[in-house]
Amino acid sequence: MEQTLVILKPSTVMRGLMGEVISRFEKKGLIIAGMKMIQLNDEILAEHYSHLVSKPFFPMLKRSMMESPVVVMCVRGVEAVSVVRGMTGATNSRKAEPGTIRGDFSMSGQQNIVHASDSVENAEIELNRFFKKEEIFEYGADNYKYLYAEDEF
């Protein structure tokens, strides 16, 4: 089973969309294995968005990510990394397909509702960045037989 990091950005928290977005992951059959509200700061954002620090929009992105607390989630499932990326949609919400989270809930390229890890390798790094080991829970395995075929998990 894979695990991936999802962040409900300030655009979700401030617009009262947390429940809607969390509900999508639950309805899909993904397990919310960890979840907490935190306040991001300069240091952790420079690390988390290290691939973007040289971009002209980086200061604006950082400010937007600190406007309110965010919710960080560990989401678990078979191929969870690519499944959650697919549910998230394109970075620019105006180009994201209807039916995706960004496509349905946002008009912005920056204020785009969620972060989702983009590879299995990055998911592990990002989960370690935001969660202690004891904040990620093993539960729900009894349900797997209703979520997957016997040979899928």
Ligand code: IDP
């Ligand atoms: P992703 O979130 O779809 O993985 P990344 O390229 O990793 O996209 O960018 C991280 C975040 O930085 C985006 O979700 C978005 O909030 C912001 N971002 C990316 N490109 C732009 C841009 O051109 N202008 C403003 N913000 C951007």
Ligand code: MG
């Ligand atoms: Mg990214």
